[in-house]
Amino acid sequence: SEQCFPFYRTVPCDAMRGLLLAWCALLVGGARPSMQANSLNADTRPNAFRCPNNELARTALQKLGLESDKLPEDLCTHPSVGCEDCRVVRLELKAWLNGTMEAFQAVDSVSPFTALRRLSLKGSALSGDLRSLVNLTALEVMDLSGTAVSGNITSLSGLRKLISLQLKKTQVEGDVGSLSPLTALRWLTLAKSGVSGDVQSLATLTALE
Ligand SMILES: *[C@@H]1O[C@H](CO)[C@@H](O)[C@H](O)[C@H]1NC(C)=O
Numbered sequence: 001s002e003q004c005f006p007f008y009r010t011v012p013c014d015a016m017r018g019l020l021l022a023w024c025a026l027l028v029g030g031a032r033p034s035m036q037a038n039s040l041n042a043d044t045r046p047n048a049f050r051c052p053n054n055e056l057a058r059t060a061l062q063k064l065g066l067e068s069d070k071l072p073e074d075l076c077t078h079p080s081v082g083c084e085d086c087r088v089v090r091l092e093l094k095a096w097l098n099g100t101m102e103a104f105q106a107v108d109s110v111s112p113f114t115a116l117r118r119l120s121l122k123g124s125a126l127s128g129d130l131r132s133l134v135n136l137t138a139l140e141v142m143d144l145s146g147t148a149v150s151g152n153i154t155s156l157s158g159l160r161k162l163i164s165l166q167l168k169k170t171q172v173e174g175d176v177g178s179l180s181p182l183t184a185l186r187w188l189t190l191a192k193s194g195v196s197g198d199v200q201s202l203a204t205l206t207a208l209e
């Protein structure tokens with residue numbers, strides 16, 4: 001009979017083929033269940049939960065200067081974005097951004113940032129008017145220092161939950177007295193901004209540290 005391999009000279013070819021096939025079957029059969037287990041694991045882990053697609057927030061983040069092809073499908077997994085129940089509560093964007101504050105404006109009366117509590121755009125090249133933040137009444141911490149943001153500080157007088165407000169080195173102007181309703185304020189920086197007025201009008205801010 002024909003010889004299969006020199007080494008297995010004594011083994012008939014049919015038997016060799018049979019052994020090889022059996023070995024292959026074992027290999028494939030053994031590998032498949034573990035592959036399935038792996039992909040199952042990937043899909044069922046609790047932290048693999050994905051927030052639904054949020055087109056409004058995606059558009060807004062693009063307006064803030066984030067490149068669309070670098071935005072993950074689930075925006076809440078982006079390192080600059082923090083969410084609770086899939087609503088954006090934290091935005092901390094890096095210095096190189098060059099977008100516009102219009103990103104915060106409502107579109108058809110809907111804003112993706114109504115739950116936003118913490119906003120830091122510090123040192124970015126963002127520009128635009130403070131007025132865009134007028135409806136973000138959940139804001140507690142806001143840092144716009146060193147940005148090109150402008151506008152009238154009266155736009156902030158409805159943000160009653162603000163605890164920390166940093167407007168150092170901005171073009172924001174207007175009367176400092178328009179902050180008098182913000183009685184939760186503990187930290188306030190207005191150095192090198194265009195804000196002016198009588199500091200006595202801040203006497204209501206008894207929590208200021
Ligand atoms: C913002 O920066 C990006 C990337 O550096 C650039 O492509 C874009 O033109 C800039 N946009 C503005 C409005 O300056």
Ligand SMILES: *[C@@H]1O[C@H](CO)[C@@H](O)[C@H](O)[C@H]1NC(C)=O
Pocket residue numbers: 104105106107109110111131132133134135
């Ligand atoms: C603020 O909310 C009102 C009412 O929903 C809306 O008409 C307006 O466009 C919003 N303004 C901004 C700047 O988002």
Ligand SMILES: *[C@@H]1O[C@H](CO)[C@@H](O)[C@H](O)[C@H]1NC(C)=O
Pocket residue numbers: 152153154173174175
């Ligand atoms: C800011 O807005 C207030 C109220 O609308 C207005 O009286 C004031 O003149 C404005 N200040 C500046 C510097 O535009």
